[in-house]
Amino acid sequence: MTIQSERVDRNSVVLFLSGRLDTFATSELELALNQLVDGSTDITLDLKDLSYISSLGLHVLLQTLKVMSASKRKFVIRNVGEAVRAVLEMTGFTSLITLEESKTP
DSSP: OEEEEEEEETTEEEEEEEEEEOTTTHHHHHHHHHHHHTTTOEEEEEEEEEEEEOHHHHHHHHHHHHHHHHTTOOEEEEOOOHHHHHHHHHTTGGGTSEEEOOOOO
8 A cells, every 4th residue: 555645735634545455554554644643634535546445444544533533623535436435335434434525627
């Protein structure tokens, strides 16, 4: 898995994930998210190029959501592909996490 980040403004960042968020890649994502969560930044994950998410990957998303919600910050997931969306729907994450489609043409 690769992670690229783009700062939208002073208070918002987008992380673009590509590849597979499997057991081996979750520590990299967890580290990146923990660094952002410690600040006062809203976080958007763009999953357009993510082909797989493991249960441990879901756990990292859930932990991040809890921390962000507790501090009244925004945590959004956008551009979810069919395979990852199916996992999010099957596990009930779609009722917990805000999902968006990209607004770019």
